[in-house]
Amino acid sequence: MAQQMGNQPLIVLSDESQRTSGKDAQSMNITAGKAVAEAVRTTLGPKGMDKMLVDDTGNVVVTNDGVTILKEMDIEHPAANMIVEVAETQENEVGDGTTSAVIVTGELLSEAEDLLEQEIHATTLAQGYRQAAEKAKEFLEEIAIEVSPEDTEYLEDIAGTAMTGKGAENAKDVLSELVVKGVQSVAEDGQVDTDDIKVEKVTGGAIENSELVEGVIVDKERVSDNMPFGVEDAKVALVDGGLEVAETEIDTEVNVTDPDQLQQFLDQEEEQLREMVDALKDAGANVVFVDGGIDDMAQHYLAQEGILAVRRVKNSDMKRLARATGATPVTNATDVTADDLGDAGSVAQKDIGGDERIFVEDVEEAKSVTLILRGGTEHVVDEVERAIEDSLGVVRVTLEDGKVLPGGGAPETELALKLRDFADSVGGREQLAVEAFADALEVGPRTLAENAGHDPIDSLVDLRSQHDAGNTGAGLDAYTGDIIDMEEEGVVEPLRVKTQAIESATEAAVMILRIDDVIAAGDLSGGKVGEEDEEPAGGPGGMGGGMGGGMGGMGGGMGGMM
Template identity: 80%
Template sequence: MGNQPMIVLSEESQRTSGKDAQTMNITAGKAVAESVRTTLGPKGMDKMLVDSTGSVVVTNDGVTILKEMDIDHPAANMIVEVAETQEDEVGDGTTSAVVVAGELLDQAEELLDQDIHATTLAQGYRQAAEKAKELLEEQAIDVSEDDREVLVQLAATAMTGKGAESARDQLAELVVDAVSAVADEDDVDIDNVSVEKVVGGSIDNSELVEGVIVDKERVDENMPYAVEDANVALFDGAIEVKETEIDAEVNVTDPDQLQEFLDQEEEQLREYVDKLVDVGTDVVFVGDGIDDMAQHYLAQEGILAVRRVKSDDFRRLARATGGQVVSNLDDLAEDDLGFAGSVAQKDIGGDERIFVEDVEEARSVTLILRGGTEHVVDEVERAVIDSLGVVRTTLEDGQVLPGGGAPETGLALDLRDFADSVGGREQLAVEAFADALEVIPRTLAENAGLDPIDSLVDLRSRHDAGERAAGLDAYTGGVIDMQEEGVVEPLRVKTQAIESATEAAVMILRIDDVIAAGDLRASGDDGGDDDMPAGGAGGMGGMGGMGGMGGAM
């Protein structure tokens, strides 16, 4: 081969390696973190996101922002996954997790410039993360399901700084009531809390319905609007004439024969209705269609019927009423019926819906959220869903921590002490990890218009004196005892954020070669230099890609 280089990649492939690859990926990750950093805390700002069709989302919810931004850069997407994991696991703390991940990358960049190897950094970061989780677990405060006041404080803290803050205390009470109602002994499934949005009225008018709201109407005007003390049948099928499973042709030679066919169909429908009447049905929810003639018979019997009910609604109705969902009417027995003190069709926000209320044990409930505009209601919903996740997590784990940057400030001090016991260059990585955690109190101060240096100095001195619940009051600028103030968060919000942020940062740092089978320019870029951009992240490009690496990846 002589001195000829061997080409193993196709001509269309792009490659960058070594320091350039690390710089590009770190820059992309930091750009994502920076995009949500200003939304952190009770004084965080909102983002307006406009997509290509012109629809607008106004929010300061970290995971919503990152999903709506339509990020293309593969390294940046690893940071987005941090937010999504945080959302799935605990429902809150998405912005904190992303900001910490970005700061870990920023600290790592300085150490890489000092010729600290990425593998050494990764090892040190992992050691620091493990130690941080241990320290947090030692400091956690135990909470039981009977500590209603603490649960309400948790719910309120999760809504602070979001669109629901004007009615935070009232909504926090509703959230705790909702989660407590659906909690089983060893499981809290917040899918059993349905959230209905209504545009109109104020947030203060939001309410909790201990039962189920089905977004349907009764099928016939002659049916009753409301039924008291109702026996409820849940039939996941159709009340229609059964069709033959094979194609058949019937020749009718006499009008009497046609009438006989029609009579048989009517008789079949009548039998279905009689079956419901025989077992004592007052209300029937049907998964499929209801024949017009069957609707007539049901109305004659005074039975309120609802058709095309979704499977999720069936599950909630079964939990709320205690009924059994049956797929064959012949199998329906009196024991399968559920009970509700009231089933009624009511107007809500201009739409007619079926309310199933006054159930014996409300194991499925509905939150009705109101607001002046659609954007307001959407943001209230996001805040309430975060709050539901926080209360669920606390009931499952039973441990909380003070908020306001208190855990991060304490961890930073403890990890600096821990770094002295770590040998080798990993010690520098542990110290960098400690510095990175302080981005949370620093950002809280910045977003509140305070001096971040003064705030951080005050926090450190209070923690040095042993006040481990001391956090930053974003409203007054003072350092106060967050536990006494009722600003608390679930332990898992912090441990999951540290775990996810560390794993994402380590994965990005360990990449020293990026090979793409195609053009590495930003999607939508029609020309320009074909070489890999050294800086990588470029601009946000409106709602488009992150630049640096687009389309092909």
Template identity: 80%
Template sequence: MGNQPLIVLSEDSQRTSGKDAQSMNITAGKAVAESVRTTLGPKGMDKMLVDSTGGVVVTNDGVTILKEMDIEHPAANMIVEVAQTQEDEVGDGTTSAVVVSGELLKKAEDLLEQDVHATTIANGYRQAAEKAKELLEDAAIDVDADDRDYLEQIAATAMTGKGAESSKDLLAELVVDAVLAVQDEEGIDAENIKIEKIVGGSVDDSELVDGVLLDKVRAHDNMPFFVEDANVAVVDDALEVRETEIDAEVNVTDPDQLQQFLDQEEKQLKEMVDTLVEAGADAVFVGDGIDDMAQHYLAQEGILAVRRVKDSDAKRIARATGARVVANVDDVEADDLGFAGRISQQDVGGDEQILIEDVEDAKSVTLLLRGGTEHVVDEVERAIDDSLGVVRTTIEDGTVLPGGGAPEVEVALQLRDFADSVGGREQLAVEAFADALEVIPRTLAENAGLDSIDSLVELRSRHDGGEYAAGLDAYSGDVIDMEEEGVVEPLRVKTQAIESATEAAVMLLRIDDVIAAGDLSGGQVDPDDGGDAGGPPAGGMGGGMGGMGGMGGMGGAM
């Protein structure tokens, strides 16, 4: 080439290689972990997230915080995916998964500075993660899925430290009732538990309705406000005259001809209503529109009708009442109808809604959550979501672990012994993995205002003495038996957190070259030195590679 430079990338591209790329990605991952670390545990703090339109979210739910933050850096987004995976799989433990991931990256950074190769660290981390999951599974406590008291303890544990904590006993009872109600041979589908938020009253006024609450009203004012002992039809169709599938033009030359057309339409609509009457329907829920004339005939027959019901709501009504969703109104028969003891239009939280209740063996239920303000109700809903996830997982798996950092301390202890059997430099990575797991009890202590070193030393001592369930009570500062205290969480919460955190950390460590197709430079908050809301974002990540965008404005809150 005659010593001429070979230009492969466009002028707009940016490239960061080697240790700079690794350092940049590790810094991004650690920044994400630090942003949610203070929310961990029963004494965790809340974050106030303000979007570009002025909307405010106050929460300490890890996945919600990371969703709301405008994160641009690609490596940082990989850590956000850890939280999302944790949420999708088990519904709780999102903050723990992200914090562990960030700590794994931090420990890896120390090893990289000691000239331990990234591949060696990755191999050591993978071995440690497999061993950790094996140790957790061996130590898991089997629980009886029919033990209501135990399920309520698990539900309450998931709500501890969130906005619903003051009413966690009542809400835990509602959550267990809801999950057990929708359980069937195919398992537990949380979609069959509808959550309705009502601003007004207190959290203690929340209740579970064995049935469905629809944000709808009667199709016609002359229809009854309530129907008792109702036979219910669910129709995924319109109660309207069907249009032809082809364009047609009809020339009317005589007023009588027009009247004949109108009479024919009216006859068709009357036949549709007659079909429902003959089947014995007292209430009908229609997926599409209802013609004005059909509404009139339905009202004459004393049938309560609701139109434009969403598919998801139609399925819930069918599950709750035992009805079958019929695709064509002409096909409705008595066997397709479900039953509800009462269907009524009521004022719920200031809005008129349709309530279907008093059903036999409801397989679809509605949780009515109340709270003094919209922010309170939103945070209660997030706590309920987590609680529903852990109860469902416990029933499905039948295994739990003690909380309060007990599993992490125990696994760290045993991983250090395991490291002696791992040859070469990978032993260092296994030991680093063990140290990283202890970030959970250490953070629990810090967030509770305790001395993290003293707490960790006592935890290690108790576990070294064989007390597997010894965990940190964030309220008293004592190390207690978490199993006896009833502070437990599903095994899958811990195994999934370790698995997701390890995969994300290993993937970031194995990246030694970052090639950006355009200018991704932006602001990034250093976790120890956040910028103010009005000023420029804090320093970049090196190599001109992107920052964490919207986090710049959040710097002071982290």
């Protein structure tokens, strides 16, 4: 980049910098965005396929969870990364709908490309898209269905819908029941903190063997074999320090001149430990969880009193134990009183999948629960966990908002219809942007049909005619290819999944469209093609065939991915 000054060119950018401006920059960013969407498109819906991602250390992830795919892929292109953020926002806010959010973003960019070629300004497009998104959210509110937090069956449908098409699908009835039970247990005043639902993965057994423990599982063993294996009607004490003699903060030197003096020291230490154990015993505790260490002598005394003790318990587990049993953590064991203790029907060390763990269960009104997920192999358990996390997210959001929408592409078709009507009332060139937005939304049902092996055009035509006739809940049954009432079929998802997806997709698309200059400090090209050969891997602006670095143009076997 050089500016002419007199006869002297003025150099502003360094030699390594790369600048792409105007149409080229827009085209490059749109291509990158579309490529990201293309990467996850085939995973959408009940018949979506999976991706196998192998990182540079050889770790393998097999998944069809949009956000996981995009995080695992080594994406370098800045515009592509903006779309990965859309998936991450969707995951954090609602837990499901990450793939939908990304493919809508890709489609908004694709539609914009045609309009930009017709000399419509990017700012006009941005205004039209924003207007359409606002209107879309209003329309969605209108067609939303109210659902009560006590309606367990409905909530199970929602949990099941989020799992469909993922590895857990064949056991979705069992799992959705566990998810709903778990969320209902920890809900307080209509709010749910999913941290209160701990997911423990155990390799071995079938997915159907998964279970919900109303309480906490601590991945530790009791400190001494002389302690009881299990305790019924447990009184649980939580100590935020250790059961050991405190070390002095300052370096001190004590000269012992007489063996009796040394004995005195040792007796004193022993006495301190004895006091701690006595305090626990007097308070009535028969189970103790400690987040520090437990001295050997203290272990001996605890075992003598028949108290089951566990040491070095993680902070997060201590919080869960407090919520589950109602115990109040104390910093010093000698201060413990009967009021500080929590209750559990049983605390026992059990073997699960070859590992010994401590189960704290049979807790009344447990405000912290544990889901044990089983599966034949590690990859299966990992994928079930991802499905469960999406499922927990949607049930949480439904409990909080109390509003759901039919699935199967029904809301998108309805929105497209209403937005086309709305476009007529929008003046100027923004009207074209609103129509483009309506077309972009139909990518949902179209992709669902494609992935399920049905004709996307026929499916869309059928869907539109049903919605024209006023069937707002009509969606595509991916298994049969028929258009059916999704609400009756129990295929429903939270309203927030859709509103959030539309919101973040619009924001990302608008942000990318408004960029007309990309100035990169380094090289945006697709890295090395061969060992010595440093040509860019093609694509606009020497850009790795549409996506920088890690993705070598998507078509080329997804560079950093396969």
